[in-house]
Amino acid sequence: MPNLHSLLRNIDGYKDEIIELQAGLTSRIALGPENNGTGEHEKAAYLQTIIEELKPDYIKEIRAPDKRARDGYRPNLVAKWKGKQPGPTIWVLSHMDIVPPGDHSLWATDPYEVKIDGDRIIGRGVEDNQHGIVSSFIGLKAILESGKRPRNNVGLVFVADEETGSKYGLEYLLKQHSNFFSSEDLIIVPDGGNKDGSMIEVAEKSLLWLKFTVIGFQCHGSTPDKGKNSLYGMAKLVVALNDLKQAFGQRDDLFNPPTSTFESTKTEPNVPNINTIPGKNIFYMDCRILPHHQPDDILVQVEKITSDVAAELGLEIQVEQVYRQDATNPTPIDAPVVKALAKAIKTIKNLNTEQIGIGGGTVAAFFRRAGIPAAVWVTTQDTAHQPNEYCLLSDLISDAKIFASVYMDELNEEGN
Numbered sequence: 001m002p003n004l005h006s007l008l009r010n011i012d013g014y015k016d017e018i019i020e021l022q023a024g025l026t027s028r029i030a031l032g033p034e035n036n037g038t039g040e041h042e043k044a045a046y047l048q049t050i051i052e053e054l055k056p057d058y059i060k061e062i063r064a065p066d067k068r069a070r071d072g073y074r075p076n077l078v079a080k081w082k083g084k085q086p087g088p089t090i091w092v093l094s095h096m097d098i099v100p101p102g103d104h105s106l107w108a109t110d111p112y113e114v115k116i117d118g119d120r121i122i123g124r125g126v127e128d129n130q131h132g133i134v135s136s137f138i139g140l141k142a143i144l145e146s147g148k149r150p151r152n153n154v155g156l157v158f159v160a161d162e163e164t165g166s167k168y169g170l171e172y173l174l175k176q177h178s179n180f181f182s183s184e185d186l187i188i189v190p191d192g193g194n195k196d197g198s199m200i201e202v203a204e205k206s207l208l209w210l211k212f213t214v215i216g217f218q219c220h221g222s223t224p225d226k227g228k229n230s231l232y233g234m235a236k237l238v239v240a241l242n243d244l245k246q247a248f249g250q251r252d253d254l255f256n257p258p259t260s261t262f263e264s265t266k267t268e269p270n271v272p273n274i275n276t277i278p279g280k281n282i283f284y285m286d287c288r289i290l291p292h293h294q295p296d297d298i299l300v301q302v303e304k305i306t307s308d309v310a311a312e313l314g315l316e317i318q319v320e321q322v323y324r325q326d327a328t329n330p331t332p333i334d335a336p337v338v339k340a341l342a343k344a345i346k347t348i349k350n351l352n353t354e355q356i357g358i359g360g361g362t363v364a365a366f367f368r369r370a371g372i373p374a375a376v377w378v379t380t381q382d383t384a385h386q387p388n389e390y391c392l393l394s395d396l397i398s399d400a401k402i403f404a405s406v407y408m409d410e411l412n413e414e415g416n
């Protein structure tokens, strides 16, 4: 494959451009309204300019109405290039939005200013999900700038709102523009993987986010018998909810981790001062449930545990569902998208791939629910959402090569 090899070697020459892209994307802060941001507008406009340089056959900004966001909408970008032959399209879908940096004191550098440290590119969003944006784009750019055309149609999609539920991102796209994607297409979501890039995710757990409001009675810190301490109730409930791990303890080694997980996460502030016993505490739980268990059964058990604690302590406790995404049918491990990725990874890295299920939360589930097989894959150092988030330049280069190889599908051309 002399053509493919020289093309792939060209990608090594894109290092400076990759760093520049990462810096440009990181400085354009894309936080959704739930994360106290205004939306993905700046990042989308930057990407649109860059994409237009590659002269797509089709490009469209799709605006999902969201009153809370700047100008009342959330931007999504879809671009498509025709391949040498008609047929299915290879789509790579990445998300533009990020999560907040969190406690700035945990960062060694400004999270919105890319820093280079050897092979590391550091900054908020460089891995999640700019690694996907940059590698899928550079893979295509290298093909087009070498004067070639991909064998297959290639589509790049950059969505909003992945970090907070996808209502204004992929969910909106699939509802309003379902004709973009066909069940014949190959869909890659570069938003999950492992360190050597050998893992292809084909299945996800159900996702269930719960909000617990514990209501007692607020009083002075010196007179606890005049009130009911909601923080004590919350603590008891957090511990009692641990029972879910045993009650729904099935194991499936396709998944990593192999069991369902039930974790208490965020708490809301209660009282501002030390000498007041709180009368209201709110906390949240993030459940990732194997397809073997029904989320409805878990909700029944949660209600039971909650009402037991409430009765024992004389508190009122409300449970609300904040978000729920039930597990879908997995993507078959011999689906064309899985085979294409496995082949390209073997070509570029000489690695055998493993197909697995994960804890859920990637947008691939929306495609699977719509009957379109999707695979989640990228090479990742797994620093998403952490302070000092980073990705490796060498991973970006090798993943760009893998995308280029999938777009070109040279192996198919040779009849292998």
Ligand SMILES: [Zn+2]
Pocket (backbone or CB within 6 Å): 095, 128, 129, 162, 191, 384
């Ligand atoms: Zn992500």
